Amino acid sequence: MKPSHNTTQDSEVKSMNYSKLKLIVVVVFASILLSACGTLPSSSWPGVSVTPKGDFVYVADAASVFKVDATNGSLAWRYPVKADASKQYYAAPELSDSLVIVGDYGNSPSLLSTETKKFSLIGLDSMTGAEKWTNTDAKGQWVASPLIVGNMVIAPSADGTLYALSPSDGKVVWKFSANAAFWAKPVSDGELVYVPSMDHFLYAVNLSSGTLAWKVDLGASGVYGLAVGDDGTIYLSTLGSEVLAIKSDGRSILWRFKTKGSVWAVPVLKDGVVYIGDANNKVYAITASNGQSKWEVDAPGPVLCAPAMTSNGLIFASETGQVFLMDFNGKLGWNKTINGKLYSSPVVAGQQVVVGVTGGDKNVLLVAYDFTGKDSWTFTVPQ
Amino acid sequence: MDIWTILILQPFTNVLLFIYSVVGNFGIAIILFTIIIRLLTHPLMVKQIKSAGAMQELQSNPKWKEIQVKYKNDKEKLAQEQMKLQKELGVNPFASCLPLLIQFPIIIGLYQTLQQAIVTSPLQLLSLTRHIYPGFLNVANIIPIDSRFLWMDLGQPERLFIQGLPFGIPTMAIIVMVTTWMQSRLMQPPADPNNSQANMLGGMMNIYMPLLMGYLGLTLASGISLYFITSNLIGIGQYAMLGKVNWNNLNPFYKPQPVAAVKGGVKASKPIADSSPKETRSLPESSSKPALTHKSNGSGAAKAKKANMTKPVKSGSSKFK
Numbered sequence: 084m085k086p087s088h089n090t091t092q093d094s095e096v097k098s099m100n101y102s103k104l105k106l107i108v109v110v111v112f113a114s115i116l117l118s119a120c121g122t123l124p125s126s127s128w129p130g131v132s133v134t135p136k137g138d139f140v141y142v143a144d145a146a147s148v149f150k151v152d153a154t155n156g157s158l159a160w161r162y163p164v165k166a167d168a169s170k171q172y173y174a175a176p177e178l179s180d181s182l183v184i185v186g187d188y189g190n191s192p193s194l195l196s197t198e199t200k201k202f203s204l205i206g207l208d209s210m211t212g213a214e215k216w217t218n219t220d221a222k223g224q225w226v227a228s229p230l231i232v233g234n235m236v237i238a239p240s241a242d243g244t245l246y247a248l249s250p251s252d253g254k255v256v257w258k259f260s261a262n263a264a265f266w267a268k269p270v271s272d273g274e275l276v277y278v279p280s281m282d283h284f285l286y287a288v289n290l291s292s293g294t295l296a297w298k299v300d301l302g303a304s305g306v307y308g309l310a311v312g313d314d315g316t317i318y319l320s321t322l323g324s325e326v327l328a329i330k331s332d333g334r335s336i337l338w339r340f341k342t343k344g345s346v347w348a349v350p351v352l353k354d355g356v357v358y359i360g361d362a363n364n365k366v367y368a369i370t371a372s373n374g375q376s377k378w379e380v381d382a383p384g385p386v387l388c389a390p391a392m393t394s395n396g397l398i399f400a401s402e403t404g405q406v407f408l409m410d411f412n413g414k415l416g417w418n419k420t421i422n423g424k425l426y427s428s429p430v431v432a433g434q435q436v437v438v439g440v441t442g443g444d445k446n447v448l449l450v451a452y453d454f455t456g457k458d459s460w461t462f463t464v465p466q
Numbered sequence: 467m468d469i470w471t472i473l474i475l476q477p478f479t480n481v482l483l484f485i486y487s488v489v490g491n492f493g494i495a496i497i498l499f500t501i502i503i504r505l506l507t508h509p510l511m512v513k514q515i516k517s518a519g520a521m522q523e524l525q526s527n528p529k530w531k532e533i534q535v536k537y538k539n540d541k542e543k544l545a546q547e548q549m550k551l552q553k554e555l556g557v558n559p560f561a562s563c564l565p566l567l568i569q570f571p572i573i574i575g576l577y578q579t580l581q582q583a584i585v586t587s588p589l590q591l592l593s594l595t596r597h598i599y600p601g602f603l604n605v606a607n608i609i610p611i612d613s614r615f616l617w618m619d620l621g622q623p624e625r626l627f628i629q630g631l632p633f634g635i636p637t638m639a640i641i642v643m644v645t646t647w648m649q650s651r652l653m654q655p656p657a658d659p660n661n662s663q664a665n666m667l668g669g670m671m672n673i674y675m676p677l678l679m680g681y682l683g684l685t686l687a688s689g690i691s692l693y694f695i696t697s698n699l700i701g702i703g704q705y706a707m708l709g710k711v712n713w714n715n716l717n718p719f720y721k722p723q724p725v726a727a728v729k730g731g732v733k734a735s736k737p738i739a740d741s742s743p744k745e746t747r748s749l750p751e752s753s754s755k756p757a758l759t760h761k762s763n764g765s766g767a768a769k770a771k772k773a774n775m776t777k778p779v780k781s782g783s784s785k786f787k
Contacts, residue, residue, distance in 0.1 A: 127587045173587070188587065226587060241586070263610040266588060281610035303606035306588060322595075323606035345595060345605070347588070387592070426589070 128426035129439035130175030137433035143172035148185050153432035156460030160212035174228045183207040186225020216253035232271040239265030257293030268308040279305020297333035308349040320346040338374025347387040360386025380413040391429040391436050398436045400425035417456030435459050474575035479597045493615025500696040520557050584621040584689050620689030636684050638691035643680030645698035651715040
């Protein structure tokens, strides 16, 4: 009987060990799965910029920033050379002659990190892509592109602070705080910096000192940038599905134009007309002086980005992958389809329009057409 | 939009944001939302607890033990006899699983809702606005969601920085770990000497679950940690209200006396085959129909008396409800 009893115990011990092993495997798998579905991955659409000459395109997407030759779509350099998963770049790079500034969306800290996330604003050498400086003062993501104006870099952070930095070393010159995140790129007339915040206010801040000149309540969050007319009138869209015109001194809102769907882009201004698309497949032309509708036409899909301006008309991109020309009277021209989603505003580079693609087929990140809609080149994320 | 989004994610998101629009504090909104969801699923939890209790009682039933011994070499027959007995006593083995299964999508939905509501990028905001019912909530009024609560940003993993300390303390992760441990300890059923594997698994879950949840609390947004903590505390409260909590379990030095050992005078380590026949043979025929019903609130002592067990359950077992 004894041997039999021992055998029973042995088998029970084996069985327990097996169960223990199974449980550990299950727990490990469960933690991996839960972590995967639980982590809030940093994600957005590619940010695309073009040099004033139109010879190079810069695109920030996920863990990399690429400099691409606008004539043929070939890669000039990539930053960082070896991708760092803890950093994500989506804001369109800001360019000067020698500097490219990129901001980091951040990512989850490492497993046992005892620090909070760090969000870097990085100055790169435009020729080589080498790091010139890094600023890690911000406690929030760099959703918006910074602005280089004069001898200053104006960088709006999602931590609700507008940072003014020295372009030579990235050191903070002054800070201005709002009550919520900045997601929009500022503009400046050389004296004031204008920037909308998610806290529903448009702020005008003195460029030299960072002090508040004035602020105006927009009634909803200012998610995207703004356009400034020749007379100083400021045009912008808000999350309240409105386009607003604001007097240059900030004392009054000149008009509000209600769109049918939500608007997600900076309005484009040309010859006294404001152009903008919405999420309800509409494109609007609004008279800049009085906010009256000039025309309203159907688009092939939801328009969530600003159009690129050409002499023949406006080139829009829709969320559903269509790139189309619309003349200044609202008449549709050529229409091309890209396999992917289009949230990034198309940019004009020389005689081409370049579109950033989100979730592009076969890792296509940029697609270029000439102004007649003929394919020029594509840029694929190098493996 | 898929069915999951329409039935779970969208309604949850709208309710959470509605609460936020009323109270104006996202931390409080998460706590209230968690409480509402837990209250709505309370009947399911009660049913699950009762069914689990009935299953547990069934396993200490002499007839159950008898057939286990009798058909230990014939798995098919054993299963048949077990099913027969379950039917006879009106115990449905799936009755304890079903309410738990129904709660799962709700818990996952709640988790995803929090993820969706804590927006940190335009793409996430775009997604959120598309899930808000038009006419129910005004996006312009809700956004931006102020994700600050106490010392935390609910959209970021939490670390508490104290002056003089060179590192941040992950307080929320620690609280998540402690409350998870408390919940699993308090809800732990009494040790069953006839099922050492189950006891071992229970003990291991008490170690691994808090570690897993603590890891999630360490790496995920602190809004999720706030949900975990609230959910754990409500869970403990619900169990306490149902009289199913054994506070002695929180004392790591407390050694509970196994129920069945008291009931049957059997040593916990002794194999079933050695002990059960003796125990069951002493039972009269009347014990074949013990008072085991769903309506009972699970007093092991009362059941044992009704089942004419060889020894009545004493003070030790009364702690295990």
